[in-house]
Amino acid sequence: MRREWSVAIAIxxxxxxxxLVAPSYFSAENLRDxxxxxxPVLVAAIGTTLVILTGEIDISVGxxxxxxxxxxxxxxxxxxxxxxxxLTACAVGAAAGAVNGALVAYAGIPSIVVTLAAMVALRxxxxxxxxxxxxxxxxxxxxxxxxxxxxFPVVAGLASGLLVVAFAWAMRNLAAGRAVYATGSNAQAxxxxxxxxxxxxxxxxxxxxxxxGLAALLNSVRFNQIPSNTGIGLEMKVIAAVVVGGAAxxxxxxxxxxxxxxxxxxxxxxPALTFFGVSAQWERALQGAIILAAVTVDxxxxxxxxxxxxxx
Amino acid sequence: MxxxxxxxxxxxxxxxxxxxxxxxxxxxxxxxxxxxxxxNGAGKSTFIKIVTGAExxxxxxxxxxxxxxxxxxxxxxxALGVAAIYQNPALFPGLTxxxxxxLPLDGGRAFGRVDWRARRRNASQILKQVGAAIDPDxxxxxxxxxxxxxxxxxxxxxxNARILIMDEPTASLTExxxxxxxxxxxxxxxxxxxxxxxxxxxxxxxxxxxxxxVLRDGESIATRPRGQIERGELVRxxxxxxxxxxxxxxxxxxxxxxxxxxxxxxxxxxVRQISLTVRRGEIVGVAGLVxxxxxxxxxxxxxxxxxxxxxxxxxxxxxxxxxxxxxxxLGIGYVPEDRQRHGVIPAMSxxxxxxLSNLAAVSSRGLIDRAAExxxxxxxxxxxxxxxxxxxxxxxxxxxxxxxKVALARWLSIQPAxxxxxxxxxxxxxxxxxxxxxxxxxLAEAGVAILMISSELPELLAMADRIAxxxxxxxxxxxxxxxxxxxxxxxxxxxxxx
Ligand SMILES: Nc1ncnc2c1ncn2[C@@H]1O[C@H](COP(=O)(O)OP(=O)(O)OP(=O)(O)O)[C@@H](O)[C@H]1O
Ligand SMILES: [Mg+2]
Numbered sequence: 001m002r003r004e005w006s007v008a009i010a011i012x013x014x015x016x017x018x019x020l021v022a023p024s025y026f027s028a029e030n031l032r033d034x035x036x037x038x039x040p041v042l043v044a045a046i047g048t049t050l051v052i053l054t055g056e057i058d059i060s061v062g063x064x065x066x067x068x069x070x071x072x073x074x075x076x077x078x079x080x081x082x083x084x085x086x087l088t089a090c091a092v093g094a095a096a097g098a099v100n101g102a103l104v105a106y107a108g109i110p111s112i113v114v115t116l117a118a119m120v121a122l123r124x125x126x127x128x129x130x131x132x133x134x135x136x137x138x139x140x141x142x143x144x145x146x147x148x149x150x151x152f153p154v155v156a157g158l159a160s161g162l163l164v165v166a167f168a169w170a171m172r173n174l175a176a177g178r179a180v181y182a183t184g185s186n187a188q189a190x191x192x193x194x195x196x197x198x199x200x201x202x203x204x205x206x207x208x209x210x211x212x213g214l215a216a217l218l219n220s221v222r223f224n225q226i227p228s229n230t231g232i233g234l235e236m237k238v239i240a241a242v243v244v245g246g247a248a249x250x251x252x253x254x255x256x257x258x259x260x261x262x263x264x265x266x267x268x269x270x271p272a273l274t275f276f277g278v279s280a281q282w283e284r285a286l287q288g289a290i291i292l293a294a295v296t297v298d299x300x301x302x303x304x305x306x307x308x309x310x311x312x
Numbered sequence: 313m314x315x316x317x318x319x320x321x322x323x324x325x326x327x328x329x330x331x332x333x334x335x336x337x338x339x340x341x342x343x344x345x346x347x348x349x350x351x352n353g354a355g356k357s358t359f360i361k362i363v364t365g366a367e368x369x370x371x372x373x374x375x376x377x378x379x380x381x382x383x384x385x386x387x388x389x390x391a392l393g394v395a396a397i398y399q400n401p402a403l404f405p406g407l408t409x410x411x412x413x414x415l416p417l418d419g420g421r422a423f424g425r426v427d428w429r430a431r432r433r434n435a436s437q438i439l440k441q442v443g444a445a446i447d448p449d450x451x452x453x454x455x456x457x458x459x460x461x462x463x464x465x466x467x468x469x470x471x472n473a474r475i476l477i478m479d480e481p482t483a484s485l486t487e488x489x490x491x492x493x494x495x496x497x498x499x500x501x502x503x504x505x506x507x508x509x510x511x512x513x514x515x516x517x518x519x520x521x522x523x524x525x526v527l528r529d530g531e532s533i534a535t536r537p538r539g540q541i542e543r544g545e546l547v548r549x550x551x552x553x554x555x556x557x558x559x560x561x562x563x564x565x566x567x568x569x570x571x572x573x574x575x576x577x578x579x580x581x582x583v584r585q586i587s588l589t590v591r592r593g594e595i596v597g598v599a600g601l602v603x604x605x606x607x608x609x610x611x612x613x614x615x616x617x618x619x620x621x622x623x624x625x626x627x628x629x630x631x632x633x634x635x636x637x638x639x640x641x642l643g644i645g646y647v648p649e650d651r652q653r654h655g656v657i658p659a660m661s662x663x664x665x666x667x668l669s670n671l672a673a674v675s676s677r678g679l680i681d682r683a684a685e686x687x688x689x690x691x692x693x694x695x696x697x698x699x700x701x702x703x704x705x706x707x708x709x710x711x712x713x714x715x716x717k718v719a720l721a722r723w724l725s726i727q728p729a730x731x732x733x734x735x736x737x738x739x740x741x742x743x744x745x746x747x748x749x750x751x752x753x754x755l756a757e758a759g760v761a762i763l764m765i766s767s768e769l770p771e772l773l774a775m776a777d778r779i780a781x782x783x784x785x786x787x788x789x790x791x792x793x794x795x796x797x798x799x800x801x802x803x804x805x806x807x808x809x810x
Contacts, residue, residue, distance in 0.1 A: 173679050175671045178664060185659040192614070192654055193668045193722065194640040252659040 003246030003294070007261040010290075014265070014272060022275035030271065032153050036222060038267035040065070041237050042160050042260065043215035046167055047097075047208030048238045049259045054197075054204050055184040055251025056104060056111035060096070061212055061238055063122035065231030068093045068216035070126060073135035073226040076142040082221075085142065089220075090213035096122060097209020101202035119235070126228055135226040145221050156218055163211075168256040180204060184251025240287060241266050244294045266290065315341050316378070317475050317506040318363065318394075323372035325358055325530075327709065330701060332358040334530045335372070340475065340506040345497060347509045347517045350527035350550055351741040352713025353699030356510050359527070360477050363508075364396045365389040377474070395468035396477040399484070399712065399739065401460040405453030409463055410435035412452050413470045438466045442496045456603045458489035465496060476500060477508045480712070482516060483738045484649070486601050486767040488802070494520050512713070512741050513768075514543055526550055551743045561774060562753050567592030569628065570761035571644075571730045573613075576622035581608040582785040585622070590730065590761040595752065597776030598765040599801050605785035606765045607649050610732050613763075614646040615639040627729060640669065643729030647720055647736060649765070655719030658708035662700060663689040665707050665718050670726040692721035695751070696744050713739045724751050727760055734765045749775060769798050781805050 018025040044061050051058045068089040075085035096118065103114045144152040171177035182190035183197045191197050220226050245262030247254025269290070270283040318340040325333040333355045340346050348356050361367040363374065365384040374381045376392045403412050413435045435448040444462040446455070452463060461481055468476055478497070482490045490513075497507055497520050511517060517524060518538065525535040526549040533549050547555050571590040577583055583605050590596045598606050612619050615633040624631050626642045633639045639646070648654040656665055663682075666689040667674050674685040689703045696717040700710060707718055716739050723731060736752070737745045752775065756762055766772050772779055773796055780790045781804035788804040 175675065175678070175680065178660075178668060178671065178680070181660060182657045182668060185657045186653075188654050189657055190668075191636050192616075192646060192648055193657075194637050195668075196635075196637050252657070 003298075004255065004258050004261055006297070007244060007246070007258065007265055011261065011265050011268065014268060018272055018275060022272075025272065025275045034267060034271055035157065036153060038263055039156055039160055040215035040219040041234070041241060041267065042263045043163065043218060044208075044212050044234065045238045045241050045259050045263055046163060046256065047204075047211035048235075049242050049245075049247060049254060049256060050167075050180060050204040051111075051208050052239070052242050052247050052249060053180050053184045053251060053254050054201055055187070056201060056204070057239070057249070058097075058100065058111065058115045058205065058208055059235045059239070060100065060115040060118035060122060061208070062231040062234035062236075063119045063126070064093050064096045064209060064212045065216050065219075065234050066228065067096065067122050067126050068213040069220045069226050069230050070130060070135055070228055072213075072217050072220050073138055073142075076139055077135065077137065079139075082142050082146055086214070086217040089217045090210045093209035093211070093213030093216070094206050095209065097205040097207070097212070098202065100209070101205025104205065105198035105201040130228040132228060134228055136224070138220075138224055138226070143221055143224065152221075159218070163214075164256050164260055171256065176203075181252055184248075184253075186252070237266065240291050244291055246294075248298075317342050317376070318508075319373075319375040320359070320363065321373045321375075323359065323362055323374075324370045325355075325362060325367065326370055327358075330709075331530050333362070333369070336527065336530070336532045338525055338532060338535075340508060342474075342506055343501055343504050344522045345501050345507045345509055345520050347511070347521035347524045348527060349511070349514075349517060349524060349546065351697070351699070351743065352717065352739075353711040354527040354550075354741075355530040356527055357479055357711060358530075360396060360479050360508070360510070363389070363475075363477065364394055390471060393472055393474035394477070395471055395473035395475070396479065397461070397464045397468060397481055399480040401457075401464045403452045403460060403463060403467075406451065408449050408451055409439070409446055409455070409466075410448035412463055413438060413448070413467045434470065435466070438470045439463075441469060441499075442466050443492070443499065444496075457484050458492065458602055461485065461489075461493060462496070469500070473505065475506050475508070477510075479510045480512070480739055481509075482511060482513065484602065484735070484767070486805075487769055488806075489602060490516065512739065512745075514546065514742070517546075518543070528552055547742055550741070555743060555746065562757065564593040564753075564756050566594050566777075567759055570626070571613075571763070572623075572625040572628075574623040574625070576609075576612065576619045576624060578608065578612045578617055578619045578621075580620070581605070581612060581617050583608050583612055583619070584784075584786040586787055587622075588780055588787065588790070590763055592729075592759040592761050593756050594777045595756055595762040595764055595775055597772035597779040598763060598782060599769065599772055599779050600782035600788075600805050602767070604782040604805065606782050607734055608785070609782070610646060610648075610734050610763070610765060613639070613732060614644060640728075645669075645723045645726065645728035645731045647723050647731075647733045649734040649738070651716045651719040652712065655722075656707045656715050659706055661704045662693065662698065662707055662710075662718055663703040665689075666692055666721045666725060669722055673726070688725065689721070692717075692725060696721060696747055697741075713741055713744070716740055717744060720748060724748075724755070727755060727758060730761045730763070731755060732763045732765075735767060736764065737766070737768070737771060769801060772796075772801070773798070783807055 048058060071092040072085045072089035075088040100114050100118050103109050104111045147155055179195045179200050182195055183200045187197045241262035242259050243249060244266060245258030247258060266287050269286055273282055274280055316339050320338045323333050323336045336359055350356055362369045365386045365388060374384055410432045414431045432448050439446055442462055442465050446459055482493060500507060509521060521538050523535060523537050524541060526533045569589045570592045573586050573588045576586045586609060600606050611617055615635045615638050618634055624633060631642055663685050667685050671680060674681055674688055686703055693703055698714050698717045707715055720736060737748055752762060778790055778792050779796050779801060781788045781801055783805055791800055
């Protein structure tokens with residue numbers, strides 16, 4: 001729980017500083033913008049949290065996000081209702097995730113290699129199919145999921161909030177949640193305790209893909225065009241948020257609360273720079289520093305005294 | 313005092329509120345074997361970690377060869393001639409024996425040239441010193457467990473260890489190999505080294521120790537010369553009460569055949585033509601030397617490496633067991649030998665670990681009932697005397713023996729039709745051992761068929777209805793309880809005509 005507290009305190013400190021120096025940061029408009037920009041990151045991060053909890057990694061999230069966005073747009077333009085277009089995006093994401101998951105779980109290929117291949121293949125495949133063209137002229141009922149532009153943040157906020165709560169609840173209360181943690185903490189022991197670890201891995205990659213599809217939908221409906229090169233670098237944002245939130249990259253440790261806080265901290269810091277009058281160029285560097293701080297604290301804690309890991 | 317190699321005074325150590333050591337004093341003379349005994353979680357390994365500098369004490373003093381050490385860390389310890397050997401050898405499996413032995417010797421010169429001939433010469437000389445006939449050019453990954461232990465010792469001596477610490481070095485060895493190891497310990501003592509020897513096997517303590525120190529709940533309760541203490545009193549000092557729980561073997565009427573093997577082979581794992589039956593209520597022991605294929609047989613039965621020949625019948629029906637999950641569905645339970653690596657989920661709580669294989673028992677309508685889970689695991693924490701502040705603590709904070717107990721609790725709690733136990737009491741203290749034997753008897757009475765692999769002959773002789781003795785992957789003979797004698801079993805294991 002310690003990491004969650006440190007990130008929460010960091011967010012609190014940032015908020016306090018902003019309240020003093022730049023209270024306009026807290027205008028409804030600015031907060032809404034920050035939320036809308038980071039919502040796809042949050043939704044995709046739920047999936048990546050699952051994948052990282054099992055000790056694997058998925059770096060094809062950004063490419064899958066682009067493919068899913070285009071799929072949603074094409075489906076909507078073909079006259080499908082928005083719900084169906086959303087399902088299409090999720091199904092495409094789930095299919096890509098399932099292929100990754102199957103290669104990791106049943107062919108035993110390291111996930112970094114599998115998803116690196118997927119990252120390149122999906123991105124280049126998309127470029128080749130679309131010839132770089134953007135999907136334009138999206139039907140109006142697709143925009144803002146068909147609700148008023150002002151209601152959309154509420155709908156999206158409720159949807160992503162519910163999703164996080166549902167996953168956090170399931171991880172604590174369902175056998176499936178135990179299976180995910182056990183697989184990541186000690187796969188061999190989990191197997192001997194009757195957990196089908198290969199299936200668990202297939203399942204988290206598939207779920208991660210579906211969530212990427214959902215993130216793509218929630219992002220696409222905000223614009224009237226879908227660029228075919230969208231989502232570049234999204235996987236790194238997502239992984240960074242999960243790691244800052246306290247999940248161990250080796251698996252078995254991490255919470256959804258941590259991931260939410262990680263997304264909040266990394267998402268809030270960029271716009272804050274502008275308000276502090278610092279060039280936005282520093283955003284990446286600062287995010288990098290936060291990630292480094294997070295993992296260094298972990299390493300120091302593990303090295304200096306093991307006491308801290310157990311918690312007082 | 314002159315001749316003291318090590319003197320530790322009033323050492324305390326606290327882990328997040330757990331008092332692992334409270335003012336422990338301990339000394340070691342040259343040419344002495346000083347045993348350290350106590351229940352699981354008494355603080356033995358923690359004390360060792362402080363002497364080797366792996367952990368730092370909260371307070372207390374360490375004096376090595378007359379010099380007060382203010383900050384002990386691993387390089388200092390090594391420079392002072394302190395070397396430790398753990399239950400699981402920490403060797404590099406991809407390197408040769410000579411390379412492993414030489415590693416601590418080359419220290420510091422990252423770009424120095426390696427003198428291969430000197431290395432080999434050194435290695436074989438040291439190996440001879442410990443009485444091990446091992447080719448220095450062999451890859452460590454191909455050595456048996458006792459051979460690896462010997463290489464560990466050679467490595468320690470190669471580093472000119474004056475103080476040799478052995479933390480449960482015999483937990484995975486069988487009697488014959490233990491004899492060899494104790495011989496090496498005596499030889500080291502004769503050469504003037506001091507040895508701190510930790511074991512739960514009291515026979516070894518009485519065979520090799522000059523003095524014994526008892527730890528209980530982090531305190532040193534007593535230090536006695538071997539001649540001035542007998543077994544009963546030692547046990548009393550360790551557990552703080554009389555050990556009344558020495559259960560006699562109970563007579564259980566045997567039921568139908570629960571598990572039958574017909575010519576089961578697994579060539580890749582070296583298991584050959586095993587035919588064996590276990591009836592409901594029966595405890596069948598499996599004896600054999602290290603490397604005789606006992607664990608490989610268990611893993612074959614549990615679907616980890618399916619057999620390539622022969623039939624396995626569970627409750628009379630042929631079963632092609634393809635995976636552990638499949639085996640568990642058929643009602644087979646398996647407590648693996650290496651429980652720290654294969655038995656527990658370190659980051660999860662004790663409660664979650666004990667219920668992991670049978671969450672249904674503590675769930676209602678698919679939801680885990682955490683109160684029920686806590687109750688279920690508390691029962692085993694008490695019965696097996698698992699030393700922990702709370703069942704919600706992560707397993708990784710427990711002592712080695714207590715982690716073993718958690719792994720056992722998971723399977724003891726679910727009453728499978730067939731239970732395979734691989735070294736169920738290795739690394740477990742004497743009081744909990746009696747408790748585990750009692751639970752096994754209870755399971756047998758309830759009709760569970762038990763296959764018990766053990767390297768401890770007395771345990772097999774006391775618990776088993778029949779003992780199957782394995783040698784080189786095959787069954788060398790099956791002896792019934794009434795015919796079983798240590799000599800008979802050993803003769804079969806070694807391949808001497810009995
Ligand atoms: N890293 C740690 N974090 C928290 N508690 C710890 C840690 N290491 C040890 N302890 C606690 O300190 C106590 C002593 O543990 P130690 O490993 O020294 O026992 P031991 O005598 O070696 O037992 P065993 O016979 O089971 O090996 C135990 O209660 C254990 O839970
Ligand atoms: Mg120990």
